[in-house]
Amino acid sequence: MTDRELTGKVHSAVYHQCQRRGYAAPVDVLMEIGVLPKEKYEDWRRGRIDYLERVCTVNLRKLSFIMREIRAYAQKSSLKPSVTVYKQWAVKKESGQGHKPVIRLRFSKSGDPDIERRYSTHFVDTKKIAELKAQRITEAATNAAESAAEN
Numbered sequence: 001m002t003d004r005e006l007t008g009k010v011h012s013a014v015y016h017q018c019q020r021r022g023y024a025a026p027v028d029v030l031m032e033i034g035v036l037p038k039e040k041y042e043d044w045r046r047g048r049i050d051y052l053e054r055v056c057t058v059n060l061r062k063l064s065f066i067m068r069e070i071r072a073y074a075q076k077s078s079l080k081p082s083v084t085v086y087k088q089w090a091v092k093k094e095s096g097q098g099h100k101p102v103i104r105l106r107f108s109k110s111g112d113p114d115i116e117r118r119y120s121t122h123f124v125d126t127k128k129i130a131e132l133k134a135q136r137i138t139e140a141a142t143n144a145a146e147s148a149a150e151n
Contacts, residue, residue, distance in 0.1 A: 003065060009033045010069040014123070018079065022129035025084070025122045026070055030056060035066065044105065047088045051106040052119065067118055079123035086120055 001009075013032040017024040030036035040055035049055055056063055074081065088103040107119035 006033075006062070006066065007069050010066055011073045014070055014073045014077075014079075018077075018123075018125040018128055022126075022132050023082070023122050023124040024070070024074070024079070026067060026119050027052070027086075029070055030063075030066065033066070035063070042089075045086075045089045047103065047105075051109055051111075053108050070123070071118070074123035077125070079125055082122045082124050083117060084120050084122050 010029060010033060013029045014024040017028055017032070027036065027041060031038055031041060035058050036052070036056050040049065041052075043049050044052050044055065053060065053063060058066075073079075086105040086107075088105055106116065108115040
């Protein structure tokens with residue numbers, strides 16, 4: 001796949017994620033464009049894989065290009081960056097009491113803070129979020145009204 005084709009796929013994935021839920025996440029873009037198998041992503045989230053880049057199906061040059069394109073599209077579309085913490089799923093409490101330990105996940109082999117931050121930054125479409133919230137409120141009111149009318 002050429003860089004031009006890849007750019008189109010990345011921009012399309014970011015756009016569609018924002019339309020569906022109001023934000024785009026790099027890991028979801030990687031899955032949507034076929035660079036990160038969903039099963040491998042889930043293994044990483046469960047702590048079975050030491051860093052995410054290990055299971056991506058393209059080389060680091062392509063991954064870097066994809067990440068740059070995600071940021072470029074987000075900037076062009078005025079999406080707001082929001083850094084997110086990725087924690088390991090299904091962590092058991094050691095003593096059975098208190099809080100579960102928080103185990104942060106790693107994205108890159110190097111663990112470089114700038115690279116980690118880029119992978120964990122979601123891009124938020126604040127206007128679309130407002131639309132989706134308004135839509136949910138309207139649907140909830142409609143459903144409540146219909147339920148009341150049935151009783």
